[in-house]
Amino acid sequence: MPVDDVVVGDVLLVRPAEIVPVDGILLTENGTFDESSLTGESMPVTRTQGEEVLSGAINGSRAIRIRALRTGADSQYQQIVALVHSAESSHAPIVRLADRFAIPFTAVALVLAGTAWAISGDSTRFAEVLVLATPCPLLIAAPVAFLGGLSRAAKSGVIMKSGAVVEQIARVRSAAFDKTGTLTQGRPELVDVRPAAGFDAEEILQLAASAEQYSSHVLADGIRRAAAARGLVLHAAEEASETATNGVSATIGGRTVVVGKPAYVASLAPDTVRATLGVGEAAAYMAVDGGFAGILVLADAARPEAAAVVSWLRVHEVERVVMLTGDVHSTAESVGTQIGIDEVHAELLPPEKVRLASELQPRPVLMVGDGVNDAPVLAAADIGIAMGAKGATAAGDAADVVILVDSLAKVVDAIAIGRHTLRVALTAIWIGIGLSVGLMIVAMTGVIPAVVGALVQELVDLATILYALRALSGPPSGLRPDAVSHTAPNPSSTGSAQPPGSASAATGIP
Template sequence: MRFFRQYPVIVFTAIVLAGVLTLHALDKNSVGRWIATAYVGAFVVWTLIGMVRDVLRGHVGLDILAVVAMVATLAVGEYLAALIIVLMLSGGEALEDFAGRRAKRDLSALLDRSPRIAHVLTRPHVSDSDEVQEIAVDDVSIGDTLLVRPAEIVPVDGILLTESGTFDESSLTGESMPVTLDAGGEVLSGAINGARAVRIQAVRTSADSQYQQIVALVHAAEESHAPVVRLADRFAIPFTAVALVIAGTAWAISGDSTRFAEVLVLATPCPLLIAAPVAFLGGLSRAAKTGVIMKGGAVIEQLARVRSAAFDKTGTLTQGRPNLVDVRPVAGVDADELLMLAASAEQYSSHVLAEGIRRAATERRLILRASDDASEVATNGVVAVIDSRTVVVGKPAFVTSLAPDTVRATLGIGEAAAYVAIDGRFGGVLVLADAPRLEAAGVTSWLRANGVGRLTMLTGDARSTAESIGHAVGIDDVHAELLPSEKVQLAAELHPRPMMMVGDGVNDAPVLAAADIGVAMGARGATAAGDAADVVILVDSLAKVVDAVSIGRHTLRVALTAIWIGIGLSVGLMVVAMTGFIPAVAGALIQEVVDLATILYALRALGGPPTGLVTTDRKLAGVVGNRARH
């Protein structure tokens, strides 16, 4: 009954076909012919109505071939072949659903595992009498204390309150080994708790948590079908024209109208309509399994053809966790006082360097002061009044505009500087080191060796720092000290196209949205960047960029090959049918085998060859070290 409700046309067609075959066996061909003609005619009218709707929406598809084939077979009395064509077309929907479910199983697995219930401790400080209340995940508030039982899914992002805990984060990061966290560590929603119950404190609501953002991205990927339609449409008109020419030629040469129908039954468009969507779903699913979420088939197609790439520096080509390595105050300013004032001001900044400065001040047991008047100038720095003193921390150009005596610092490879001004005078420099990612040099080498002809760095950081990191990872075209608008402008001018931009953080969102393919390093939860990007990498590894490009190329190759297999077999069989060697009924059945072959081939997108990127830390460290020394 469920199959009947889901595919009523298949069931009715099978019943009509069985009835017509029975009447044929009872030598009541005329009755069977009228029943078949009426049923197929109704199906043709229904198909034509759908075609008209598609044309009004600006889409001209391949259904015209199927309609002509059904009308032709009825016209020449091949009503059994007409019924088989109807069964084949309606059965193609079931085949597509089956293959689609197989292709997107990893995407569906993410959705099926989405946490729905949370256990809230209503008396979290009374350990002997904890009271647990089950509520919907959407009702969890920031600050709630939650109990996560053994083998349960963590419902929202939180801070671990228990002394330690072990979590399986494979569905989030692709990392197969469990991760052990100590108290104070961040636990991501979607992770599976280990063998002991733990307590966490919610730090984000359900909608803002890591797993729910992944689920939203998966929904967006599932709902994007436009590129698949476009890929099939490229072949629609030429294939239709070739099929009609072959069928018309067969009729003209033989003088037999039946030959026209016999050729067209082998030209039904199921390989084009089904193979491409199945391949693209397989590619999306394979990417999700490796920790890369792509927002639809258009992204796969663009990734497959990418010819230039641009990278942000901090958090993309580098580790994104800079540590303070030097405090350089000017004469008359105490080093600890400089660090304390800068860290106090950086409490009001979201920049990645601010976190390193605050962490260093805390480690030195400096007491940070609050400010009643603080503001951050996006991508430039922060201004705050601390103990009646105006403190400015930020880029050299920004600080120089407020303190003209600012002096630029000399920096080493991987170092960045935060300049500090106090009451309008230059106070000193805080030097932080953010080393290149071990895999960065390998990624740039792979891209360059695989057809990505131009590699560029677009960063807001100081030129000396940017150039040293670029040299270390193999990027010579470096654009530094850029504002977000300048990044967008340079990205628009970058050639050849398509162009891929890789970045993380809120300030990268505009350029990610403007690029042909925006790739966000979303492992740290950069929501704005993830929303703007076409590809979100859930694992904190730049190597996944190579995986994304490799999967895109393999998927497009499989989709196009499946289409050409279908077209090649169909054209070859049509040529054979021109001789009259393949009757209409046999041709309709043979075409079903062609459909099945193309669909099975399209499922190859679920697998694929390895990327070939060397990912062992020792080898990558050697590559980076060699580049740095030269």
């Protein structure tokens, strides 16, 4: 049924992997939800019967029932959309680059033409001077430069929505970043394998990944990817079942393998030992044939290029870099320390992000995010950049720039292209104005007839337009892609691993 037809009190069935349509009270015993796009919490959260579930959250692997607490128009997702519209309407209009030169240039041209007429007493002198007052550097050359910049950005996977955005991003002085899915990968990666006595790291990873083939849980996906990266062959199960929110059980090669939450695994393997986890880490426990087999530790690690991007911004005149996230303080601080952001604001709701972005100085302020919860602050910032490779329609609609490639390094490319384009546009304008004013001064003497002047001003137009086309190409950003490590974490024989994006990653700064 259409979401607008839902009324308070309706009982709704939400199938596995579906988006929760309205805010509601959970009627099912429990359920797991991905709320990362709403709150910034990187790991799935478990809700129990009677707790509130927010619209926009993605249901896990179990069908659940909720009782509608609010209508679609009043639910969390629609409140975020309303906040986006409010933020967009509060934007000050951007004065176009060419408009800043138009009135002074016109005034100078009229003064020169009037002076020539007054001195010579010949009214045709007025026309001879004005013929050379070509407006094409403003009307054509600057837009050509901006279109060239937009084209160059699009070829590199960055969509800028207007020439005004190019001008704004070139002048950025503060940058704010969301955490989950922006500074981090947005999907948990295996960072450590801790086998129990009698097992080795490769063996339990292979068994766990084989069992997790039959699970849709986000941690299961991370375990499978880690096994594939190490070239481990996954075995088919003779029998497999998943207990929603708890874990998966499979019979593989005659052995019973269980992977899941500690309480669930401990109920089947009493010798299970709880792990000590670091900030932002989650663990999948494992039992084989009723005995504790080990622990797989996962974390949503920082992007390998994140530290290099932050360092590049600081070197290139961005005076302030901050993190605005809905995730918990400890996890946010840990990621900030890894990548070099020392100003971290955590556990924020969308209105709080908007307020902090509006108060951020110096300006213009750039905001980078990817989730639904980032849409309002992307709209409120002077320049909003959405990481659009994984969807996030609301964020992409609200942003001024959409990055189509799943790489934070494209933020650097966008700024570098914007700055080069603005330099080319300004130079083209000054070339045109300089040539025009010089020729007008010569024309005041009467040596350039009107017909000749008309032809000469066409040459001035051509020169400025050809120069403006330099925006189609330009110097690289300076962020060396070969200096950014993309190596996946690899458990050693002792079961240890270094998370990607750790402090030892190269910065890639020239």
